Amino acid sequence: MAETNRTEVYVYERVVILSSCVLSFFGSLLIICTFARWPDLRTTPRKLLVYLSVTDLLSALSYFYGVLRSFDSDSGDCIAQGAISTFANTSSFFWTVAIAIYLYVYIVKSSQRQANNLVLYFHLISWGVPFAITVAALSLHKIGYDASEVSVGWCWVNIQAEDHVLWMLLTAKIWEFIAYVTLPVLYMLVKIHIHRAHAALSEYRPILTSSPVSHSPSSMADRKLTIIPIIFIMLRMWSTIRFLLLLTDSPAGHNPVLVTLHGIGNTFQGAANCIMFVLLTPSIRSRLVAQLCCRGQDKHGRSESVSQNRASAHTPSHREENTSPQTWENNEGVTCT
Template sequence: MTAISSNSSNMTSGEELAARVLLLTSCSLSLIGTTTIITTYVIWPKIRSVARQLLVFLSVADFLVAAGNAAGTIGNGDHDAGLFCKLQSTVTTFANLCSFFWTVVIASYIFISIVLHRSDVARNLVPVYHMICWIIPAAIVAAAFIADVLGMPDTNKYTYGWCWIRSDLNVHKMRMWMLVTGKGWEVGAYIVTLVLYMIIKCYLWINKHTTHAHFQTAPEAATVQRINRKMTLVPIIFICLRIWGTIRFFLSQANHLNAATQPALIILQGIGDSGQGWANCILFCLLNYRVRERLKKACFNCLCCQCVCDDNEEERQQLDPQRVNSLRSVYSRVDDLSTESSVNETQAYAHSDA
């Protein structure tokens, strides 16, 4: 259905296979990465903060992007091409727009908190962020859906494997809807994010000797320093991942997309357009000391639990039924004694408090 033949993209069968494998790998890693970000936020209250909460909402959007791109790539003729493609385009377009908006919102939140010293205002703006990042993309996609412009694109020029804007529209209408439903907001996100982070970096560099005066405690100052180190990576990663699809789009608009550059741009776009989920997981989970240590501890506990269960299973298989029944009887008595002891200790403690 949405699969692309090598002829349509001027790629050899080997290049097409490599592009498809890399795209699906990037999608899978992003699904794992976004799930990790969301799960760690839910199960570990101590790492919750407003900034990480915003990251969770961005991860929800990135999860939908990766899932939609993967679904479009592995889609086949068993589906109703028109309906499936239109639904996939609807979900993916909405998710991409949400991802752009949340990326800019996180940059603005850090700008307001650090440069303007108004963390309280930044926290109070969270409901406004939700209205901007969910309602505006929903309105744009609803307008595109009603206008019946979502569907199979010219995959030779704009996407690889997933549906977006129908290619049977006239050139001006197709270009307008591509800008409205994606590329215009994407370029805007590049500019705003880059400008905000440059301002934040310059501010922190200028005030590096007075940081402790603005942040009263050493932990707060250390947090700002860690943010400063990661600040450089955030816009760079976002732009480096998404820029390839943007380059491909503008080259196609200028009729400069040729067979020499096409395969490389397709592979890079396939990886990058679906890659923000795993990139954010690396930056904000694996490179975050608190989260990394908790993940290591959780993995260690899971492995230890599995090893203990395996050892107990081997021991049970080696015991004869009579021995097993005898052990069960002993364990039952021990449990009863432990329960009684706990009750007695609790009562004694209650009396002592009284």
């Protein structure tokens, strides 16, 4: 492909997409850290979300480097960046579908054991298949500079390869298309099941108002995980549109607005998941706020303790305060340890 056909990536587009990469990196990191920090959050659905976040974190890092460098030819770091983003992107597709399958089996089939037994296969497929595809693409020299035809500054499939469309399908697009079909179906089945369960329960609600909350699979599962397919489709559709425009050799694929949306869509999933499953989840958000408040109170309490110690050195007869440095309680009654 001639250099004149290269899609121009403007400075403002790079700034926006780099910002999206940063948000996605820290969003994915926050999901992983909250999972590691609080043991009671370590349910299987949350574990699957963490695995998805690992792929989003790798994607954010590789895309950040690619957009920052804004490659204009094949090079060693171009190929390395393209390989990492190919693996992370493809793995993200598989983990997104894996989460939907897990929720379907766990909620609709009401089989936690069967759902948990699938996790091993999820690992084998979601890590193994992307790794095998990436190694094959590297071995056959298919990864390289793509003139931002279906990227935004980063490297992916070498646009000069005669079979570049085939490898674009193998390394991402075919799995993306499968996800587009599979996710909405599984998502709707889960939502329909939950709706029917709630409708059935509402008939007995007057009797159960004083009873303990039901621990059925539909109420125990983290229902917000069902929003992942929606996030996936809304963010990924722009890259699919540009791919289809490439197949038709349409100049619309160079449109700056479409290019920017493509860049944001490919890099923002980690941030979007963080917003939905950390910042907009009350139980986790309150814990984060409590941690921040306690850190501030701990620093304030230590400074007061130092001041009191200095004062007591000058007034030996003054009664010492019995204050524990390990426990602080804020005005809202949140205990900090």
